[in-house]
Amino acid sequence: MSEFNWETICSVSDISKNTGVCALHNGDQVAIFRVGPDEQLFALQNYDPFGQANVLSRGIVGDVDGLLTISSPLYKQHFSLESGKCLEDESVILQTYMVRQQDGLVQLKV
Known part of the structure; x- marks a missing residue:
């Protein structure tokens, strides 16, 4: 099994609980x-x-029937945080990325 390369984005403490940041x-x-x-x-x-x-x-950030979601600030569509799928229009799926916490840092798979 090959090891992934990871890019450090920020510290975990840079992201307030139940919110997001852009990178x-x-x-x-x-x-x-x-x-x-x-x-x-x-x-x-x-x-x-x-x-x-x-x-x-x-x-x-919210919960729709036990599914963690993000609601768009514009037109309020809900997207699954796990899969990226739009709950109101299942034909729309956002790209998701592999993310991890490593030694207090947020990292994305390169």
């Missing part, structure tokens, strides 16, 4: 979220395909 990764804007009592990390594209703007990192 530039391989030329793309990525929204990174720190969620829940276990402070799980999620990363997905920051671009909202409905509002056509890079705003998802400023969305509202």
Whole structure:
């Protein structure tokens, strides 16, 4: 099994609990979220395909029927933090990224 290369984005402490930040990764804007009592990390594209703007990192973290979601700050569509799938239109799926916490740092797979 090969080891992945990881890019350090920020410290975990730079992301307030149940919020997101935006980072530039391989030329793309990525929204990174720190969620829940276990402070799980999620990363997905920051671009909202409905509002056509890079705003998802400023969305509202929530829970829809037990599924962790991010709600777009523009038109309020809900996206699964785990899969990127839009709950209102399942044909729309955001790109997700492998993210981890390593020694207090947030890292994305290169």
